[in-house]
Amino acid sequence: MNNPSVSLTTDDLPAPFIQESPISTLLNPRDVRNNLTFVAPYAGIQVDDQISIRWAGGSGEGSYTSALSPVGSARPVIRRLDKDLVTFNFGRTVTLSYSLVRGTAPAVVSQPLLLYVLPVAQADLPRPFIPQASDGGEGQVLNVSALSEFTLRINAWLLERTGQPVWLRLRGTKVDGSAFDVRYWQAPENVIADEFNRFGFYERNYPAAPLQGLRNHSALNLRFSAGLQRSQDESFAQVFAERNYIVMTSASATPVIRSATGADGQDIPEGADTRHTRITLSGSARAGEDVEVYDEARLLDTVRAHSGLWQLELVDLAGGGYVFTAKVSNDSAISAPWRLNVVLQDLPLSIREAPDNGRLDPLAATQSLTAVLLYDMLPDDRLRVSWIGAAGTLPQGSHTTNTLIAGATKPREVPLSVSVVPFNLGKKVSVTFTYERGLSPPVTSAPFFLMVGDLPASVFIPPVFTQANGTTLLDLRTVTNGATLQFGRWPHIAAGQKLWLDLEGTNTEGEPHERQLWTGDRNSVTRSWAINGIFNLTVLFSDLSDLADGSTLTLRLHVNLDGVANRQTAIAFTPREYTIVTGD
Known part of the structure; x- marks a missing residue:
């Protein structure tokens, strides 16, 4: 029973909070895309108390006050709110509070x-698109020459x-130069x-037909907005990020690669080996393309076809295989490939773990990374080797011995130092050596150029719940004191690598159940x-x-090997899924 002799004051009732928001005073709309949950955290609530939330x-519709209702037995007291709020x-800035009534x-x-409710971010909003454009509408080219609709x-x-x-409004330029605005x-x-x-x-x-009347190679702009508050006044609508296409109203000839020549001017047949790191590709395309x-x-690179012919000189090619193709800008048709293999031998500088002298498999450099020097050295020469990361790489991605x-x-x-490898995955680096004599x-x-490969997805093994005992079943009756999630290692793991960990499932009410346990700005190896x-x-x-x-409970783990807290560039582990058993 309630004790009428105990009177409550405002100081007894701590401020509420929104369960889905990691920062109590700041609400990101993205965090409440599934649920908006009001939490009254007062620990002294009694079962017969009544509560109203505000x-x-x-x-x-931007404000809400609930009627008084029993608090119930669950603690803390939570109430679902309409996301329209x-x-x-x-x-x-909105003000949240709750009123508590005890007895009389x-x-x-x-x-x-x-x-403070943040404005919705453009990154969380889709852009309008035309599926008939390249890449299912995500590309830049819209070829309407053969479309009926x-x-x-x-x-x-x-x-x-x-x-x-x-x-939704479309704007462009017609063939006669006048504006298209529909x-x-x-x-x-x-x-x-x-x-x-x-x-x-x-x-x-x-x-x-209206789009076929646009100027060939002109821009078509799509501007979309939505009345998120259901107002039919467009001035109150949320404007989404625009999308632009290059409109093609006539078919374009597919370019052709006709030859490859080495620095000595000799032809390199398609599919052949070459020792040259400087080659010239030549081909044909429609004039002016x-x-x-x-x-x-x-x-x-992009080159202009003059009088129907084009050339491109490529320099500082690394060792290894290449598959060259050509396409007209803003068109999807691709030429037949021209393959060749650059073979580098007896070089003054090479990397032992990159035997093809051009591409480094990061799995081959987990324990060692070795520069091999073969020049007319003397025993007393003083040597230094420099590994220089790609432009934009953090300083830890470069090293001088x-x-x-x-x-x-x-x-x-x-x-x-092998520590430079994870900072340069998928990037082109250069290695040099310097010697002093007397x-x-x-x-x-001269720089030795090396392309560092990416780590395969198979090496990133997702964590496991030990209580599942190697199965895909997680019995919640065995984890009432907490479930142990065990993580292993991956190639080039290092302290400071940023981590993200999310749990995604479905609750007993059929609604999404999401927990963000780790974020890159707070969690690292x-x-x-x-x-x-x-x-x-x-x-x-x-x-x-x-x-x-x-x-189904899904575990999603991401890691950024370069130590930057940017989830967009993080590596995603294969999701781990468990079937939940409750015994109910």
């Missing part, structure tokens, strides 16, 4: 929480709701309906983990207890 924000308060005493209002589509966005109106979507005709929630996108088809030349998926005496053994091997000035070698190759994390039972029986 979100004081913008007028109308966030939508109506972008860029505003007057209601007592808690301490307030002043919460085209599709305008927008995918689901953060905090979308039925009844939100949408606007509004394809507008309120009240275009409004998000149940089909949007069911399929996850909104789209409509239109005749392609800009031709993009690729090595596999990597763009090397201490000065060494050459000695009598040839070739001379110089150990380098009182003569230092002599620095520890020194003991890097040394011992194992790390255990206790996951609280409270982070798992709401999961539904038979549901």
